[in-house]
Amino acid sequence: MVLGMLPDKDRSMREAVETEMVKALQEQGYQATSAFEAYGPKSFQGMNEQEVMADLKDNGIQAVMTVALLDKEKEQQYTPGRVDYQPRLGYNPFWRRYVYYYDRVYTQGYYTNSTNYFAEGNLYDVGSNRLIYSVQSKTFDPSSMANLAKDYSKVVVKDMIQKNIISSHKG
The missing domain is CATH 3.40.50.10610 (ABC-type transport auxiliary lipoprotein component)
Incomplete structure (x- = not known):
């Protein structure tokens, strides 16, 4: 039983x-x-x-x-936020070439319950x-x-x- x-x-x-x-x-x-x-x-x-x-x-x-x-x-x-860098490709018309630069992407922190x-x-x-x-x-x-x-x-x-x-x- x-x-x-x-x-x-x-x-x-x-x-x-x-x-x-x-x-x-x-x-x-x-x-x-x-x-x-x-x-x-x-x-x-x-x-x-x-x-x-x-x-x-x-x-x-x-x-x-x-x-x-x-x-x-x-x-x-709590999971803290973070900053990630995302590569971008841009064209510089003056120098006639492509350049790489990085954008900052922010992710907010959040709470999880269990x-x-x-x-x-x-x-x-x-x-x-x-x-x-x-x-x-x-x-x-x-x-x-x-x-x-x-x-x-x-x-x-x-x-x-x-x-x-x-x-x-x-x-």
């Missing part, structure tokens, strides 16, 4: 992360499900960790992957309530929430396979 641990105001982000992580795991041959899909938007609200693990165990869940947004920071960067997301993913064995895998990541200014969720999920699943946390059952 994949469980996005995000506040209600980030519900669409939670749905996207859970959905994409489920897809990435299913592509590797795992039977995965989304907590949002199985339990709804208020999944496990008001329950402590032991109650959640007992509920998951009762429902046949063997492992749970939690994804939490640790921080979201906005950055503004948003960086810091996330943490943890994989727990439900039977033993033991942490199997943990990863923290920083994503730089994703083009959309869907792309952020898809890229994050693929990278995390690939890392789990490389570290022999899970194996690829594709085929």
Whole structure:
């Protein structure tokens, strides 16, 4: 089961992360499900960790992957203006020859804004309530929430396979 641990105001982000992580795991041959899909938007609200693990165990869940947004920071960067020189060719009628000269071209400075997301993913064995895998990541200014969720999920699943946390059952 994949469980996005995000506040209600980030519900669409939670749905996207859970959905994409489920897809990435299913592509590797795992039977995965989304907590949002199985339990709804208020999944496990008001329950402590032991109650959640007992509920998951009762429902046949063997492992749970939690994804939490640790921080979201906005950055503004200034790119200074510059002066470029552009060559020009001119004709001097008095000397009857062509001459080169350079025009100055000014480019104004500008500001760019970006948003960086810091996330943490943890994989727990439900039977033993033991942490199997943990990863923290920083994503730089994703083009959309869907792309952020898809890229994050693929990278995390690939890392789990490389570290022999899970194996690829594709085929």
